[in-house]
Amino acid sequence: MPDTPSITREDVAHLARLARIDLPPESLDHYAEQLGVILGSVAQVAEVAAEDVPATSHPMPLVNVFREDVVRPCLTNEEALSGAPSVESERFRVPRILDEE
Amino acid sequence: MSTDTTEKVLPYDDVVASFDPVLGLEVHVELGTATKMFCGCPTTFGAAPNTQVCPTCLGLPGSLPVVNKVGVESAIRIGLALNCSIAEWCRFARKNYFYPDMPKNFQTSQYDEPIAYDGYLDVDVETDEGVKTFRIGIERAHMEEDTGKTTHQGGATGRIHGADYSLVDYNRAGIPLIEIVTKPIEGTGKYAPEVARAYVTALRELLRGLGVSDVKMEQGSLRCDANVSLRRTPSDTFGTRTETKNVNSLRSIERAVRYEMTRQAAVLEDGGSITQETRHWHEDTGITTSGRSKEEAEDYRYFPEPDLVPIAPSREWVEELRTSLPENPAVRRARLQQVWGISDLDMQTVLNAGALDVVEDTVAAGADQAAARKWWLGELARVANERGVELADLPITPAQVAGVEALVSEGTLNDKLARQVIEGVLAGEGEPDAVVASRGLAVVSDDGPLLAAIDEALAAQPDVADKIRGGKVQAAGAIVGAVMKATRGQADAGRVRALLLERLGVSE
Ligand SMILES: [Zn+2]
Numbered sequence: 011m012p013d014t015p016s017i018t019r020e021d022v023a024h025l026a027r028l029a030r031i032d033l034p035p036e037s038l039d040h041y042a043e044q045l046g047v048i049l050g051s052v053a054q055v056a057e058v059a060a061e062d063v064p065a066t067s068h069p070m071p072l073v074n075v076f077r078e079d080v081v082r083p084c085l086t087n088e089e090a091l092s093g094a095p096s097v098e099s100e101r102f103r104v105p106r107i108l109d110e111e
Numbered sequence: 112m113s114t115d116t117t118e119k120v121l122p123y124d125d126v127v128a129s130f131d132p133v134l135g136l137e138v139h140v141e142l143g144t145a146t147k148m149f150c151g152c153p154t155t156f157g158a159a160p161n162t163q164v165c166p167t168c169l170g171l172p173g174s175l176p177v178v179n180k181v182g183v184e185s186a187i188r189i190g191l192a193l194n195c196s197i198a199e200w201c202r203f204a205r206k207n208y209f210y211p212d213m214p215k216n217f218q219t220s221q222y223d224e225p226i227a228y229d230g231y232l233d234v235d236v237e238t239d240e241g242v243k244t245f246r247i248g249i250e251r252a253h254m255e256e257d258t259g260k261t262t263h264q265g266g267a268t269g270r271i272h273g274a275d276y277s278l279v280d281y282n283r284a285g286i287p288l289i290e291i292v293t294k295p296i297e298g299t300g301k302y303a304p305e306v307a308r309a310y311v312t313a314l315r316e317l318l319r320g321l322g323v324s325d326v327k328m329e330q331g332s333l334r335c336d337a338n339v340s341l342r343r344t345p346s347d348t349f350g351t352r353t354e355t356k357n358v359n360s361l362r363s364i365e366r367a368v369r370y371e372m373t374r375q376a377a378v379l380e381d382g383g384s385i386t387q388e389t390r391h392w393h394e395d396t397g398i399t400t401s402g403r404s405k406e407e408a409e410d411y412r413y414f415p416e417p418d419l420v421p422i423a424p425s426r427e428w429v430e431e432l433r434t435s436l437p438e439n440p441a442v443r444r445a446r447l448q449q450v451w452g453i454s455d456l457d458m459q460t461v462l463n464a465g466a467l468d469v470v471e472d473t474v475a476a477g478a479d480q481a482a483a484r485k486w487w488l489g490e491l492a493r494v495a496n497e498r499g500v501e502l503a504d505l506p507i508t509p510a511q512v513a514g515v516e517a518l519v520s521e522g523t524l525n526d527k528l529a530r531q532v533i534e535g536v537l538a539g540e541g542e543p544d545a546v547v548a549s550r551g552l553a554v555v556s557d558d559g560p561l562l563a564a565i566d567e568a569l570a571a572q573p574d575v576a577d578k579i580r581g582g583k584v585q586a587a588g589a590i591v592g593a594v595m596k597a598t599r600g601q602a603d604a605g606r607v608r609a610l611l612l613e614r615l616g617v618s619e
Contacts, residue, residue: 028410030209067202067415073423076180079144082151082165090161090169090281100160101262101278104211 149176170215190227248294
């Protein structure tokens, strides 16, 4: 078993803030442990991959898949907004975001 | 939130006496492609909200992005024009963040594999020792996509603080952007604000020449963020920097850099330290205010975009694109300066005003270079400044300016009337000829009405008439003035004077 990368309570709190998830403080240790296990599993895979196996970001060995710069039909405003929980003035209505701009 | 609107600043001379500024400029340019970067939605400015959207740019499940070939070509051409190396292989990356301006919760960008890197752009700045060339290093130019437009509702100010909710239009989300990042700009000393402005001016000129963007700062198709830091001496390590956003005119870039230098210097002189943060530029008050503390790069959890394959531009393709580049702007500037036969300083004035293209086009439309410069740097620069727009965006074309000037040279208009015609064209009254006709502005060239007006003026001021008859030719001004007034400026002052002297039988 490789060294399990450690995740601290503080790491979890920071990630929760970035993800805008309101985690109760008493759950931080719980998630730290779970995330540690996940990272440990990834570390095991990383150990199997030898130096000569490059990291991959796409399953297909393709490059340069392009599209011509030609306009295609869009959704109508009604279609675009049809799944929105809240709509106003032809726009998506979203809650105010605190402490950000 | 911070309301530090009354922050202390140090006088600029004191700043440059005690500190060495280092700049970093990030310019985002919206490409003028017909469609978005990863989908076929059109990019027309000003369309009704959420009508240029599709499942891909709305981030709906099951949709897949496909790269716009012209977007990549434009990025490579920009890189080449900036003397960059073009990556043989690069990828897009996801920049993860949670903010409703991107429905996907990430922005597709490039991270550690930009398509173009390590170039430079030379810019000229007027210094106490004459025009000096500063070489601005280009760190990278990378491809990404624009975000949607968020409007904050409720609250008093329309800004997010105090807003009750926000409305989002995703028409802009996914429009191709190229972000061009400089290396740290050192060695500018007190000219830092001017260098910053000259860089963006030169970059805009280069981009316009490439035809990749309409580079309209007031419409947001070219946007600049200015990083500024101070250190005591050039041998010190870089000081903590701030990043001022929302700087959307050439003049504002210069002002924002200068303001930020004076603000940081005051903090440092008081023994304080600079907070690394985003700051907002306020055009009206000419100051910056504190925004959020900058998220660290790792907070964006960049990773290679799994829905897109890498881009590997063949060297043949790159060389083919290189041959499509227009004349290098520096070469073009030198050529035009020589053709026009004007001094370094006059050329610099044209460049500083962002008037090179319009003056060139006005000359091409038949105007004399001096006249073309006079109109664009005088009357039209004044109007553009009043309206807060660029010269090229005034509702008058170089051909129309050349048309007005042609009417001046053929004697139909004098200077004063020509200004009224320009005013008419700007007001949307049509072509110069039409404005002359509808406003009845042609110079009175028939001597009959002029002679009548002269006689009337002489009768009204018999003492002046006597003086002139007695040889005091300089007194003629009073009569000429009265005639000009009587003809509401529509006479040629030189002609009035000649007729007057002839009438009184005196010579100059
Ligand atoms: Zn789309």
